[in-house]
Amino acid sequence: MTSETRYASAVRDEVRTLPKPYHEAIEHWQRHNFPDYPKLAEEWDRFFPKDEPFCLCAKIAEDIPSEIEVGERKGEEKALAPRELPEEAAQHLLTAIKAQASTEFGSIQQHQGTLARAQEPQDHAWALRVMAEELRHGYQMVHLLTSADWSPVTNTKASDMVEEILSMQTGSHLLAAFNLEYDSFLDNVVFAAFIDRVGKYQLTMQKISAYKPYASSMPPMLREEAFHLAAGVIPLRRWVEAAARGDGYITMSDIQRATHKWFGRGLEMFGDERGGQTNVKFGLKDMANREAQDMYIDECQRMYDDLNERYVRARFPKLSRDDAEKAFARIKSGETVDGVGSEDLLRLPDRRFFRRRGEFAYQMVGTHGGAFTDVEKYIAHVLANLPEAYRASIDVKHWADLQRKVTRGETPLKEAINSMPRLARVGGGCPCAKSVRWVQESG
Amino acid sequence: MNELDIEGICRIDERITGRYRPDVWEQRTAYYLRRDPDSSQVAEVDGRVVGFMLGEVRGGEFGLEEPTGWVEFFGVDPSAREKGVGRRLIEALLGHFRSKGAHVARTMVASQDKEIASFIAAMGFVPAPLTALEKRL
Numbered sequence: 010m011t012s013e014t015r016y017a018s019a020v021r022d023e024v025r026t027l028p029k030p031y032h033e034a035i036e037h038w039q040r041h042n043f044p045d046y047p048k049l050a051e052e053w054d055r056f057f058p059k060d061e062p063f064c065l066c067a068k069i070a071e072d073i074p075s076e077i078e079v080g081e082r083k084g085e086e087k088a089l090a091p092r093e094l095p096e097e098a099a100q101h102l103l104t105a106i107k108a109q110a111s112t113e114f115g116s117i118q119q120h121q122g123t124l125a126r127a128q129e130p131q132d133h134a135w136a137l138r139v140m141a142e143e144l145r146h147g148y149q150m151v152h153l154l155t156s157a158d159w160s161p162v163t164n165t166k167a168s169d170m171v172e173e174i175l176s177m178q179t180g181s182h183l184l185a186a187f188n189l190e191y192d193s194f195l196d197n198v199v200f201a202a203f204i205d206r207v208g209k210y211q212l213t214m215q216k217i218s219a220y221k222p223y224a225s226s227m228p229p230m231l232r233e234e235a236f237h238l239a240a241g242v243i244p245l246r247r248w249v250e251a252a253a254r255g256d257g258y259i260t261m262s263d264i265q266r267a268t269h270k271w272f273g274r275g276l277e278m279f280g281d282e283r284g285g286q287t288n289v290k291f292g293l294k295d296m297a298n299r300e301a302q303d304m305y306i307d308e309c310q311r312m313y314d315d316l317n318e319r320y321v322r323a324r325f326p327k328l329s330r331d332d333a334e335k336a337f338a339r340i341k342s343g344e345t346v347d348g349v350g351s352e353d354l355l356r357l358p359d360r361r362f363f364r365r366r367g368e369f370a371y372q373m374v375g376t377h378g379g380a381f382t383d384v385e386k387y388i389a390h391v392l393a394n395l396p397e398a399y400r401a402s403i404d405v406k407h408w409a410d411l412q413r414k415v416t417r418g419e420t421p422l423k424e425a426i427n428s429m430p431r432l433a434r435v436g437g438g439c440p441c442a443k444s445v446r447w448v449q450e451s452g
Numbered sequence: 453m454n455e456l457d458i459e460g461i462c463r464i465d466e467r468i469t470g471r472y473r474p475d476v477w478e479q480r481t482a483y484y485l486r487r488d489p490d491s492s493q494v495a496e497v498d499g500r501v502v503g504f505m506l507g508e509v510r511g512g513e514f515g516l517e518e519p520t521g522w523v524e525f526f527g528v529d530p531s532a533r534e535k536g537v538g539r540r541l542i543e544a545l546l547g548h549f550r551s552k553g554a555h556v557a558r559t560m561v562a563s564q565d566k567e568i569a570s571f572i573a574a575m576g577f578v579p580a581p582l583t584a585l586e587k588r589l
Binding site: 021057059060072135231232235236238239240241242243246247250308311312315318319322330 | 454455456458459463466467472474475478481482483485486487488489490551553
């Protein structure tokens, strides 16, 4: 009898390693931006004893359809190289890959800042694993950039594209959600629950990509993303239960404020609600932006119903399951039950609240959907509903200044939408004294 | 299955066992999500989880080198039984196991669980040429 295959799993993907200069550039980036990475190996056997050790590599799924699944060219062969795509489609795709890469490396930089503040060892280990898998996803995007000839749609060399991505810091990433500093470990968790969920939608939509190497990259990433969402939701489940018992360090109000910080940024990651049809036309995604965003909101609502139900259960521990569910339904419909009302539960803000991009950008809509006409009252309302530490950030000041200027007609809406606070220097090389570039020529 | 199914699974477990064990199911769910989220399934009626089945494809255990689809935890809400929920769950799992290269599925049933044993047999499982052994420590 043997049990030698301790990590045995039949989910087998083709594993690829980047050419040495790129592989070393990512390892070098890790040392500067993810210094806690070596701790993952130390914690692995305690928290993931049956799982295969982490692999910094690209994974390629094998059973991917060869024919385009949606759009104008449905039924034709999927492209194996960028030059086989229509030029505009290849440009869209390249933009998407670079944006995806930016989010993967960006989220690690965000997580690293507050990782050490995790109160529970398991939460720390799970966040570490999430970060390592985001590193692998960034590696996967670099593989896509460096393993194909993108010259039909860009004059930028692959090494320069990688340099640019690895040089980004919190504040210079392409999407706003990855330019916000975390205030505490609560942000690590709420980010995983909300922002990684957007990631799941994006990856799912791109599983059908007309560019086969990209489509083949999605299933392994999605499997890992499933755990990232659990690493958000499961700590939240525990925290709401502790809050209900009154013995937690994190209150429902803390979670609610963090939700206000992240939810709008997550919605904006889908792109403008009125757009996305071009990606469908080119066969790069299977849903337009609003359709995907609507599904995302429904899923977030389900997540909060789930958390609220657990909160009510813990507030009324003597009630049976059925009676607790009835109590939750009554509270959700607006009744107060034994001192617990809907204001005690978590709620998603209105999709138009605190928006800076998309159809509802800079519309003055409150958390509950009420419209404001006075910009100062609106700014006060938003500030009152955000986490205290975040209120003091450059990002919030930048938004408030723009909100005033847009409302007064001093700044065109389009200009405000395209404006992001410049929180970090763009470009530049590795901060290490031994090097000026991330990607070193192989000697 | 995904992370939002945890409470639904807890509800079914509570209806069957009388115990509310969210911590247990959170750990189990996280494990199966890490391994392969598509190897575990839930059944829903009107958006409510009424059944679950957790498993995965592994190879090499106990000298069984071939990839094996292991069915490890399952439950159906008592109010949803006799409606084919369990059958559909196991068909979904077996289909996924096959797509991952498994040509055999295995499970273990406690000898006192006649109802489960009967269900598993009805699903085409037969006694394996293996004996489960244990020693109290």
